[in-house]
Amino acid sequence: MLRSLLPRLLSSVAVFLLIAIGLFTLVRLAPGDPIDMMVPPELAGAPRDAYIASVRERFGLDQPIVVQFWRWLGGLMTGDLGFSYTTGRPVGELLAGRLGPTALLMGSALFIGLVIAVPAGVIAAVRRNTIADYTISSVSVLAIAVPSFFLGMLAIYTFAVKLQVLPSSGMHSTGRDDLGDLLLHMIMPVGLLALANAANFIRYVRSGVLEELEKDYVRTIIAKGGTRTRALRHALRNSLMSLITVLAMTIPIALSGAVVLEQIFSWPGMGQLAIDALGNRDYPVLIGFGLYIAVLVLICNLIADLSYTIIDPRVRTAR
Amino acid sequence: MTKQTAPTPPLAVHDLTLDISTPQGKVRILEDVAFEVRPGEIVGIVGESGSGKSMTALSVLRILPAGARIVGGRIEFEGVDLATLSSGRMRRIRGRRIAMVFQDHMTTLDPVISIGAQIEEAYRIHHPRVPRAKAREKMVETLELVGVPDAADRSKQYPHQWSGGMRQRAVIAMALINDPDLIIADEPTTALDVTIQAEILAVLRELRDRRSLAIMLITHDMGVIADMADRIVVMKEGKVVEMAEAHALFSSPEHPYTRKLLDAVPQPSDATPERGRVEEAEPAALQVSDLVVEYHRSWRRQGVRAVDGVSFSVPAGQVLGLVGESGSGKSTIGKAIVGLAPITAGSIRVGDVELKALRGGQARAARERFGMVFQDPASSLNPRMTIGECIAEPLVAHRRTMSRTARHARVVELLEQVQLPAAWTTRFPHELSGGQRQRVGIARALALDPELLIADEPTSALDVSVQAAVLEVFQDLQQRLGFSCLFISHDLAVVELLSENVVVLQQGQIVEEGNARSVLNDPQTEYARRLVDAAPFPDPARQRARHVTRITNV
Structure with a gap:
């Protein structure tokens, strides 16, 4: 198993380097200069130019781009992602600070989404073309179709403004950091994200199970005296492959933050960080964010490949 | 019991x-x-x-x-x-x-569960209180009963690791384990x-x-x-x-x-004609010499030699049968001729053209000279194209200057040759039966008036009576149009019906060749004998007699 994983690991490293180069170049190519944002507006003329030059030097932006890249790559290897242009804090620290809240939000949403989606998808598949199937399928399509910001605002209006049972934003109420308070803050954003995830997964579970139920081995199980439930267990295991693929695609997206929902609920997560960095042309933060997503995608793909080999013997022996 | x-x-x-x-x-x-x-x-x-x-x-x-x-x-x-x-x-x-034995498909067994576990499951469903070890013992015993060697070890493998014949034994074992x-x-x-x-x-x-x-x-x-x-x-x-x-x-x-x-x-005839009659008068339509085909799996793995030094020729206007089990390389030879498999060594000549040396445009031009009929008519016709378009496609590819009306006329002519109504040009493949689709396949292969036709198991997906009708059309066309044909099949009786001579392949090599009837009635090699003996005759008395001889021979 390890031997089959090694080439993948190496190719992942190569992909990572390519992405690093790509990101670095792309951000430099973008129009606009971050230093414009840092110059105090009252400066003009020569003092302004001198100020700009000094800032350039301080951040190393006066060096040729190759040198800049080389330094940056060297820093990267030692875990140094540079400093934010706007706040001056290390990028690594900024990202790490946001990872916790986002992981908490998205992890719970993914988990709850799966807990809803697997049974619902199986029910929709087994009771195909019945009321149960139609209900589950239409709710799932509806949840995909309605934009999350709309649902978010609707939820805030209902539960925070009208009923006043849930806090409208943030992770903690001022002066409190107990678990109960955190959970209370999580209900709305997690609920909405879980709904969106579930809506997405249900469709894959349903079609995956349906496809497997059509296969001959299901008939074989019934023919040897097995119950429908037993046949379904076999089918579900076989349909896991497609779900893992979807998960491997969803997790990196989720962990990069739900930009809109984090904004609405003022959740101090990755999405907010990325939006702010974009607005300020904060290159180091943007690049750091990009690399973080790249690493997530690569890791998730590796894990997905690994799970295929665990679940599917055909993949295992094809190596 | x-x-x-x-x-x-x-x-x-x-x-x-x-x-x-x-x-x-x-x-x-x-x-x-x-x-x-x-x-x-x-x-x-x-x-x-x-x-x-x-x-x-x-x-x-x-x-x-x-x-x-x-x-x-x-x-x-x-x-x-x-x-x-x-x-x-x-x-x-x-x-x-009552237990059921299904036809072997890749999916008759659950692909992600070991064969042993699936057979055990059949037992444990009906004997829920029996301990696992006991069920396992019973499973191994049953697999041995149906002739699976190393049953204890092999039962840990998964369906895709077993051959079709072995999987079928597993399915039989699954049916037998509860003594139905x-x-x-x-x-x-x-x-x-x-x-x-x-x-x-x-x-x-x-x-x-x-x-x-x-x-x-x-x-x-x-x-x-x-x-x-x-x-x-x-x-x-x-x-x-x-x-x-x-x-x-x-x-x-x-x-x-x-x-x-x-x-x-198709009934194999009894008469044994004289052996070893070889006509070399006319130049061969297809000449295969020392053909080697190797597939390279990957850079780390050794290639597979599917065809290993095969030589034969098809005289102009004749049909040569190519017979063997799956994996014998018979289809690969057909593929190598039409350019779907690499020619690693040796030569293939169609008429006076050496195919191995050809590249690009020349190779395309050479392909005009032969047509191919595939095994599965359902998947070898594009489902989104009408019958007329399917048949016209070789003409579109090779006869650029042909006018639409001329092309249509040719398609109608071809349909009539394979005894399908000319009005069917606008129908789609799914509207046709298997036998009709295979006629379309033959018509398409004949569109360019090829010198050589390669037919790869053209009737093995069809019912017997349909097969008979398609073979009749085929035979009639061959005699009328006089094309040469390489007829690839596992069915000896069909080959004997169509072809004068036959080549028997085993693991990429020729083990026997000669007049079809004499090979069929009096095979000289062990392998050919096995192949002939294995094919059951549609006659119970004769079949029973063969069982007896087979047993006494052993």
């Missing part, structure tokens, strides 16, 4: 009638089907696809597809009517008293090579003798029926048209449909 012959037959089907509801309304699939299976008896059910033979089998176990309903009749199993039995009691009969009274085998050997088919059939026969098991054998292969069945039920369009003892049915079939089925089977 010997059961005394019961006074009542284990299975008696009375007036079974079955409907399937479709969006167009109800369709009657079975009507008043009646037959019985006695202990220790093999009852063969024959008929073409769509005759309802599989539906009959599925009805007995009540594992019908959605929408199908038994609307009349009784299925008596030891006096109990299965048609009205509660689903719980039915479950206790399935797999335990009746086995329903639905085309148990259809997807297998003749030699493996013979082994599987021997396993079933032996089980019947040893355990006085009743077997309901469903097949479209008259040879298999002649080989196995004590009694035969002939079905057509959901009805039983004839039912008789095997020897009576074969010697004096009463119903015209039965006669048609029997006549459609």
